[in-house]
Amino acid sequence: MKASIQQLESSVNKQNQYNLRNEIEIAGVDESESESLQHIATLVSKKVGVNLKEEDVDEITRVGPKRGSNSRQAPSKDLLPRTIVVKLVRRTKRNEILQAAKIRRNLTSDGIVEGPSKKLYINERLTKDTRLLFRDARQRSRQHGFRFCWIRDGTIQIRQEEKRPAITIRSSDDLDKHLGPMSAPNSA
Incomplete structure (x- = not known):
């Protein structure tokens, strides 16, 4: 019975991972109240050398609980900004962005958002x-x-x-x- 449960859990995880096949994560981009995630994703993709059009994107969001949501509380410098998840319409565009990001490993937030330069990471989305x-x-x-x-x-x-x-x-x-x-x- 234990083996059957493990097999079912593995099958569910495999299906969930398959459902994320068109998604990438962009980590390290500071948050702001008036940010445009579409604009940020476009700038990041240009920085790696890929032309990302609005029609290439299905959905963009930040994941995780909002940090420092209390307006009186200043966000801690130790907290990492929430990750941006970009769901693309086609998997080929996702693969193109991931391949270009692999070549350009030392990406920074310069020219993407205001503030101090931070290292950016582009990865495929995982369960x-x-x-x-x-x-x-x-x-x-x-x-x-x-x-x-x-x-x-x-x-x-x-x-x-x-x-x-x-x-x-x-x-x-x-x-x-x-x-x-x-x-x-x-x-x-």
Whole structure:
């Protein structure tokens, strides 16, 4: 019965990840009351070298609870701005933006929003379960000497060396099978 529940949870997560296939996340853009998310997304895409038209976008929103919503409370500098989620009409445009962002890794908020320059990140959108599994995969792959750990189309891949084949990670069981258990931190 436990195996059946895990299989159902995995199936639901896979379907939810599939539903996010046309979405990207833009992290690191400061928020303002009068911001235009369409304008910000257009500027970010231009900065990576992709022409994003209004008709390419289905929906744009910030995700997560609004921070510093009390007008008397100044937003803390330690809090990260909420992530912008851009749902695109076509997956090809999403892939074009992700590929261009991969080439231009050192993106900053200069010329996009006012304020101090901050590093921007453009990534594909992941479900919570996939995000947590990816975090665990990155930690374990570093501990066990794997040089590469990445996401492509919502699927986690690891590779030990340049010429070796990639290994697909779909669950914690796959991590245990291919990388072994998480090592305990050394306490001196």
